[in-house]
Amino acid sequence: MKAVVLGGTGACGKAILASLLSSSAVERVVTIGRRPVTVPDQAQLEQSGKLVQVTTEMAAIAQAEDAFKGADVVMCAFGTTRKQAGSAEAFKKIDQEYVVAAAATAKRAGVPHFMYISSHGASASSWFLYLQSKGQTENGIIAQKFDKVSILRPGLLDRGDESRFVEKFAMVFTSGCKTTTIGEAMRELAAAYLTDKASSGDAVQYVDDATIRRLGKQ
Numbered sequence: 001m002k003a004v005v006l007g008g009t010g011a012c013g014k015a016i017l018a019s020l021l022s023s024s025a026v027e028r029v030v031t032i033g034r035r036p037v038t039v040p041d042q043a044q045l046e047q048s049g050k051l052v053q054v055t056t057e058m059a060a061i062a063q064a065e066d067a068f069k070g071a072d073v074v075m076c077a078f079g080t081t082r083k084q085a086g087s088a089e090a091f092k093k094i095d096q097e098y099v100v101a102a103a104a105t106a107k108r109a110g111v112p113h114f115m116y117i118s119s120h121g122a123s124a125s126s127w128f129l130y131l132q133s134k135g136q137t138e139n140g141i142i143a144q145k146f147d148k149v150s151i152l153r154p155g156l157l158d159r160g161d162e163s164r165f166v167e168k169f170a171m172v173f174t175s176g177c178k179t180t181t182i183g184e185a186m187r188e189l190a191a192a193y194l195t196d197k198a199s200s201g202d203a204v205q206y207v208d209d210a211t212i213r214r215l216g217k218q
Ligand SMILES: NC(=O)c1ccc[n+]([C@@H]2O[C@H](COP(=O)([O-])OP(=O)(O)OC[C@H]3O[C@@H](n4cnc5c(N)ncnc54)[C@H](OP(=O)(O)O)[C@@H]3O)[C@@H](O)[C@H]2O)c1
Pocket: 006, 007, 008, 009, 010, 011, 012, 013, 033, 034, 035, 057, 058, 077, 078, 079, 080, 094, 117, 118, 119, 120, 153, 154, 155, 156, 157, 158, 159, 162, 167
């Protein structure tokens, strides 16, 4: 498998990378982001060609088309919060426009499969900015007409040491889906599609929290 990872420096992105880089079935991983990711055995992985890091501002993602070429799958763990972005407008630009622009670039580069970490409750018609943005982003990705789109909709994420206050509070009442679970589940889903495209079901696949946990063996 040859994969491109977007958002590799984030909590989920790091777990996706760890899952991919530890698998002998993965030939090459390209990260695309505004800064490179630090991983164990980095020099060796880069020397072997298994890990390639491409640095670009997301606003210029369309110019990074070559970095997507030859990939079997794009795994997108890119995103932000309204608080981090600073305004609703900035949030939508980052969380939605950049992701859809990346999907359009991947499609032009000929990538057949796009995977995106959305959220439980995502809906383009939601009254909540976050869920509305995720729903509209899903639709923007689907509109590119990939052979396969996998939309993961986890509930609360357990982001380990990177958990935000509100996430830590919520985890008093319920267990979050671990980022390592997300990483394993995405690799499993991508491998399953590569192995047997014919029986992989609908072109657009929604993966709920329970299925993510089952696939990620949590
Ligand atoms: N927290 C939850 O409970 C929860 C639940 C369901 C779904 N989700 C969704 O899951 C996805 C992954 O979450 P996560 O916790 O792994 O996210 P995260 O740790 O905040 O990582 C976000 C990634 O996006 C990149 N990014 C953000 N803004 C950027 C910008 N302006 N330009 C370039 N890169 C930018 C970050 O790069 P830098 O490192 O360079 O900033 C990082 O790689 C998100 O879409 C999130 O909304 C979260």
